[in-house]
Amino acid sequence: MSLGKIWVLAEFADAKPTTATLELLTAANTFADKVEAFAWGEGVVNYAGVLGDYGVSKLYDIGSLAGSLPGPKVAAAMAEAISSDSAPDAIFFATSYDGRDSAARLSARLSVGVITNVVNLVANGSELNAEHAIFGGEMILTSKFAAAAPQIFVIRAKSFAPEAKEAANCEVVSASVSDLGSTDGAKIVSSHVEERSGPKLDEAPVVVSGGRGLGQPDRYQLVEELASLLNGAPGASRAIVDAGWVPYSYQVGQTGKTVKPNLYIAVGISGATQHMVGMKGSKNIVAINKDKEAPIFQVCDFGIVGDASKIVPKLIEAIKAR
Template identity: 60%
Template sequence: MDSAPIWVLAEPAEGSFTTTSLELLSHARTLSSDVAAITWGAGGQLAAQAGEYGASTLYDVGDLGGALPGVPVAAAIAGLIAGGAAPRAILIPTSYDGRDVAGRLSARLDRPVLTNATGLADDGGLVTEHPVFGGSLVVRARFSAEGPGIVVVRAKSFAAEPAGGAPAAVVAASPGELGATNAAAIAAHHVEERTGPQLEEAAVVVSGGRGLGEASAYALVEEVAGLLHGAAGASRAIVDAGWVPYSRQVGQTGKTVKPTVYLACGISGATQHMVGMKGSKNIVAVNKDPDAPIFQIADLGIVGDVQKVLPALIERLRAR
């Protein structure tokens, strides 16, 4: 196994690392005997979890003082590299803050980024995998210049598996002087009420699309999701229309989900959507149009009106 270090951006969330961060740490172990995690906030408290998932070092950028993570965390990573550290690659979760760090770091280091990766293997050099055209094709790519390469990886690309390692050694990593670029400050957090699991973690995902007919019909999708203890998702079309927020979007420009079952309601199956959900274990689709592309990948397809099928489904699920 290669001994050149691989670094993983490990995002803190509610006293733990995010699941995608743990997936990346787990996979990094298979590529290098020297894995380091980079985090911020109360990083030291997560040394045990970082070690458990394979990191021997935890670089801690510390308290960001209300700044968005992108600028200070990228600056701290660039600082470590300027100080002589030579990671072969830096793996970053596809997330709001992860994408900020990747963009800032790329421009600071003048290094390229490969994004939307769903696979990463060592084939003499690191080779990334990217699904394109709705997931019908897989592009494999590599960096063609000196490292470190920055790879932004989709959720659920790898399994998160603890390896039982000792707590990682915590090393402070300072962002240094940042100036005007770091002037964006978080004034307040607003938590929207959510019942049930997060979209990317849920075993059951129920998504709605244009076929719902009107914004208010999305309540049917949410109700089915609730009754199945799942999460509610959406196609790009209804996010663009302003029916639901971007955080619900499944697909190429949204989230990747791989639930036990994905229930697509009134979603025709544009390539943009399919790439985000075709890794689901089982797919059920309800759509009026018998020729909708979603039926080509559905294990069970119901040709019908979601406004009729969903209320009937809700009635049956409630009765159980």
């Protein structure tokens, strides 16, 4: 092993580790002898079993956040463990809302840099070299930290395939945080779940995304209908999210979700670098766009040059008629 110890911020949803968490743990196991995790919540002690299956030998229990947003407390718990215990060689965070907040807070607290948007890691002695997709995934830039530990990485979803290890015993230790004062002032008053039918965007085997080329907002329904016919999830380019056609949670790309479905259908999307970085890893790509020079046609396996708002209804009809 090239590194001694790696910490992972383990995030849970409905008492299950998020897929991104399992990806990070799997990666950590390939680089370090010892993998330890931090988690918050009411019953963190119950998470030891599943984390043990993924090679975690020690779980730091931050405890209930009592309504606080996680960032400040996660960063404080890690900083405290570094000063009272021993620093890890690297710390992995997922590119999630709370992962980014926590990494940013920790970086500023420790005054060490953070490398974000990592899509692959390669060990080089006790250092990790991080790969990033830049210019829409056309180039791969590799970077590393100039100075030693802890090397903080924020890793994009689907960069590693999750794989359980032989079950190991996971010790749980308390990492509760004392009063943080003003930085911890933001409190969650209530949580709202927006109902979405069908598979989740970042887990769906088929994703159909719409862009500006649809022409007008109500035509996004065509994207939703096609996605539903293919048992897939609807997505969107940044352009129509910025224009308010669909919520931010639909966005695929650099600033949105990374998807790697079996089939990705880009409807009226030109393929700006911002979008490509989030979908270029899809197994099969279909593009429908009226501009035959659009960059999306350079990455697609099957493309039709034409007006998406006319082609998609015909496609829906043809699929229904089968």
